[in-house]
Amino acid sequence: METEDRKTHFIESIISEDIQNNKNNGAVVTRFPPEPNGYLHIGHAKSICLNFNMANRFNGRCNLRFDDSNPAKEKQVYIDSIQSAVHWLGFEFGTPFYASDYFDRLHDFAVELIKKGKAYVCSLSADQIREYRGTLTEPGKDSPYRNRSIEENLDLFDRMKKGEFEEGEHTLRAKIDMQSPNINMRDPIIYRVKKAPHPRTGDKWCIYPMYDFTHCLSDALEGITHSLCSLEFEDHRPLYDWILDQLDTPCHPQQIEFARMNINYTVLSKRKLQRLVEENHVDGWDDPRLPTLEGMRRRGYTPEAIRRFCDIIGVSKKDSRIDMGLLESCLRDDLNERAPRVMGVLKPLKITIENYPDDLTEELTAKNHPQNDDMGTRTLTFSKNIYVEQDDFMEDPPKKFFRLGPGREVRLRYAYLITCTDVVKDETGRVIELICTYDPQTKGGNAPDGRKVKGTIHWVNANDCIDANVRLYDRLFKDENPEKDKQDFIENLNPESLEELENCKLEKSLENILPEKAVQFERLGYFCLDSKASSKTGSEQNPVFNRTVTLRDTWAKMKGRH
RNA sequence: UGGGGCGUCGUCAAGCGGUAAGACACAGGGUUUUGAUCCCUGCAUUCAGAGGUUCGAAUCCUCUCGCCCCAGCCA
Numbered sequence: 113m114e115t116e117d118r119k120t121h122f123i124e125s126i127i128s129e130d131i132q133n134n135k136n137n138g139a140v141v142t143r144f145p146p147e148p149n150g151y152l153h154i155g156h157a158k159s160i161c162l163n164f165n166m167a168n169r170f171n172g173r174c175n176l177r178f179d180d181s182n183p184a185k186e187k188q189v190y191i192d193s194i195q196s197a198v199h200w201l202g203f204e205f206g207t208p209f210y211a212s213d214y215f216d217r218l219h220d221f222a223v224e225l226i227k228k229g230k231a232y233v234c235s236l237s238a239d240q241i242r243e244y245r246g247t248l249t250e251p252g253k254d255s256p257y258r259n260r261s262i263e264e265n266l267d268l269f270d271r272m273k274k275g276e277f278e279e280g281e282h283t284l285r286a287k288i289d290m291q292s293p294n295i296n297m298r299d300p301i302i303y304r305v306k307k308a309p310h311p312r313t314g315d316k317w318c319i320y321p322m323y324d325f326t327h328c329l330s331d332a333l334e335g336i337t338h339s340l341c342s343l344e345f346e347d348h349r350p351l352y353d354w355i356l357d358q359l360d361t362p363c364h365p366q367q368i369e370f371a372r373m374n375i376n377y378t379v380l381s382k383r384k385l386q387r388l389v390e391e392n393h394v395d396g397w398d399d400p401r402l403p404t405l406e407g408m409r410r411r412g413y414t415p416e417a418i419r420r421f422c423d424i425i426g427v428s429k430k431d432s433r434i435d436m437g438l439l440e441s442c443l444r445d446d447l448n449e450r451a452p453r454v455m456g457v458l459k460p461l462k463i464t465i466e467n468y469p470d471d472l473t474e475e476l477t478a479k480n481h482p483q484n485d486d487m488g489t490r491t492l493t494f495s496k497n498i499y500v501e502q503d504d505f506m507e508d509p510p511k512k513f514f515r516l517g518p519g520r521e522v523r524l525r526y527a528y529l530i531t532c533t534d535v536v537k538d539e540t541g542r543v544i545e546l547i548c549t550y551d552p553q554t555k556g557g558n559a560p561d562g563r564k565v566k567g568t569i570h571w572v573n574a575n576d577c578i579d580a581n582v583r584l585y586d587r588l589f590k591d592e593n594p595e596k597d598k599q600d601f602i603e604n605l606n607p608e609s610l611e612e613l614e615n616c617k618l619e620k621s622l623e624n625i626l627p628e629k630a631v632q633f634e635r636l637g638y639f640c641l642d643s644k645a646s647s648k649t650g651s652e653q654n655p656v657f658n659r660t661v662t663l664r665d666t667w668a669k670m671k672g673r674h
Numbered sequence: 675u676g677g678g679g680c681g682u683c684g685u686c687a688a689g690c691g692g693u694a695a696g697a698c699a700c701a702g703g704g705u706u707u708u709g710a711u712c713c714c715u716g717c718a719u720u721c722a723g724a725g726g727u728u729c730g731a732a733u734c735c736u737c738u739c740g741c742c743c744c745a746g747c748c749a
Contacts, residue, residue: 119688119696147749182748238747247745249676283747293677295745304747323749347678347744371680371742382749424697426687428680431742435685438698448711455708483711514709523707557707568707634708667709 121427123368127166127338136337136363140172143209143336144198145179145327148190148311150382152197154403154418154439155373161422162370163340164203175334176205180212181326183310191311197405202415211321211330212312218321219273221329221359222284222303226265230358231302232258233268234285241283244290245298252290252298272305275318279305286325288354296351300324328352332361339365342372343429373425374433376592378403379601393605394588398644400658401588401609411585412630412640412660417446436587443661447630447638452480452487455525455570456618456633456657458582460499462545462574465530468496473575476556478526490621494527497574499617501635504569505546507535512670514567516546522567525634529554529565570634577617581656583642584611614654622655630660637662 120128131138142163146156167174176198180186195208211218225231234257236244246252260268272282284303292298302325307318328351331339339352346369356364374380379388380403388394388402397404400411408418421442425434455478474494481487500516509517516522521531534547553560557568586609588594594601618633625631627643638660645656 121687145749149749179749185748241747242745245745247676250745251676252745280747295677298745301747306747320747322747327749343679344743345749349678369679376685424686426697428687430680430687432686435698438686441698444710453708453710482706482708512709525707527707565707567709570708632708632710635710636708637710663708663710665709670709 119423119426122429123162123338123340123370123427124166124169126366126368127170130337130366131170139335139337140167140170141175141335141337142167142172142340143175143177143331143334144205145177145211145330146194147179147182147185148187148194149182149185150190150386151193151397152405153380153382153385154375154405154408154421155380156197157201157405157418158373158422158425158427159340159342160198160201160203161419162427164205165423166338166340172337174203174205175209175336177209177330177334178211179323179327179330180210180310180312181320181323182306183308183320184306186311188311193406197409200409200415201405202419209330209334210312211326212310214326214330214333215313215317215321217333218326218329219319221361222269222321222325223266224359225286225302225355226269226284227262228358229262229287231265231284231286232260233265233272233282234258234299234301235282238280241301245295246290248295251292252295254290255285255299258287258299269303272303272319273317275307277305279307281305284319286351286355288351294347294350296324296348297354300351302355324348324351325355328355328365328367329359329361331365332356332363335363336365337363339367341367341369343369345369369429370427371429371431374431375403375436375439376433377436377587377589377594379589379594384601387602388588391602393602400583400642401585409628410643411658412447412628412638413443414446414450414630417443420446433593440661444638444664447632447660449484451630451632451638453478453482453632453634454490454619454622455492455572456580456582456616456622456636456639457499457501457570457572457577458584458613458616458633458636459502460572460615460617461502461505461543463498463500463530463548463571464545465496465498465548465550466533467549470496472496473573474555476526492526492619492621493573493576495573495575498524498571499574499577500524500546500569500571502543504567505532505543507543515569516567521565522569523554523557523565524571525568526557527555527571528552528557529559570636572617572619574617576620578620578622579654580616580618580622581645581654582613582616582639582659583656584613584659585609586611616657618657632663635663 144163164174234255283301285299288297290298306320309315398406398410476492477489505516528550530548530550536545538544589604590606594604627641639657642656
């Protein structure tokens, strides 16, 4: 199980050590703190798994906390989506927490800071603040408002709160050190006026706390012991600690940073994903080509595969670009075990078995899983007219091609050995039908005379199969690094990332399959019924299946070599 | 050229002074009614580089090089 072979990493080591030293009385409390301003993606899954796994591993708990301190960007739909995604991934979080629930206390902490002379109301404009901040190589200089009296600061802050000022007129700043080589310590803004209604607090507030002020205090209020975040916050840690050191808080959590995930052939940033959606390069946030959790779910990814992937990639502080192949490998591993096998033909080629009785229909038994008998069997029907895959026939096949060709014999999976006797073409010379003979002695697929047939192909009975549309996906970008040579990643989109096939034929047993339920179309890959297309369309429309991932294909690899 | 971080196989990643795990990928081979699965085998004399300490260094010290992050009233 994943809990057993999950590898230990530096964060787990730190926590273990803390427990041994009885730090926090041995408690472990983590949190996953998304801002509800977009949808979750596989990168978030890494953080979710890390936080929940650490909590579970050490008998602690992990809070889902919405970091909702910027009402200009946050929406209830995201809150809902995030909760359902975390749930789908397989984690229990009880009632979610919200930074906005702490707005009163955060305000009081700010007042406390002012009273201690550690914060002041600054009346510089945004541009001025930027100027005064200095640059990476030059120190900043003190704001002229830095030494306002505590009384004046208290009064001004109170009036900010009451809405007496417009956005940008005043800010509340921590009084730290404008000379600091760490820009985050140059009197960072901790409260700003923002006259926007909040999804949860409505119009109660017109001042909102900034991330640096909100996060550490929210952590402290929730009794978080280990606050895990990504590397770009490493520079903020001194500020995180500074704020908690000034105030009387329930505890002082330890911030630990780790590297965020990158995967080749895709992008993992809300900003870029948003652009793909808004410019209609993809069809919404749940487009199956996207690495969003909703997109992956619709594509057919299982939570188990994603969790496994997150365990396998580990946690470190090194910048990385993980091979998409690893994700797919985890997916196949999981799907191979859980997906029942069925047959479907994507690009049908009609076959007439000339020596098969005209109106006979036979029933054949097929295993639902070659290695797992517990998954049972199903009945397939067979008749004179069937469909096979166009790719499984070559008029002039090379020596290593084990499938159909003129005069060649192949096995129809679970059915009969057939031999191609004639090829029917249309006026343009395209092959439109194969005439074959079958060997009645080979029912089930074995020849009594023991003759070996190298190729086994899938097929579907033309008389009772289901018509379907199938969407095949390829990587979203052409280059493994979509921003290679500093080009706009949009330029790198793979124009062939989606292929929709409209005349597919599937075996009858797929008639009532549920959306998202994984099946393997033998020899073609893993598929699932699309949850969106199938629910919104009328009964007229064919069902739509998504290919989740192909099977490993060494034949394609061999072909590619020559 | 300020501050913070990182550099171990093509890609992730163990390793914490005692002589380079594992996974994916790749390459061979076996089994197979999915060219799938499964099973074998191979795949870093070397840890960004150079010095040094040590009986012994990927691990300690010094210097050099490379990459990433930070100048939102975003998180």
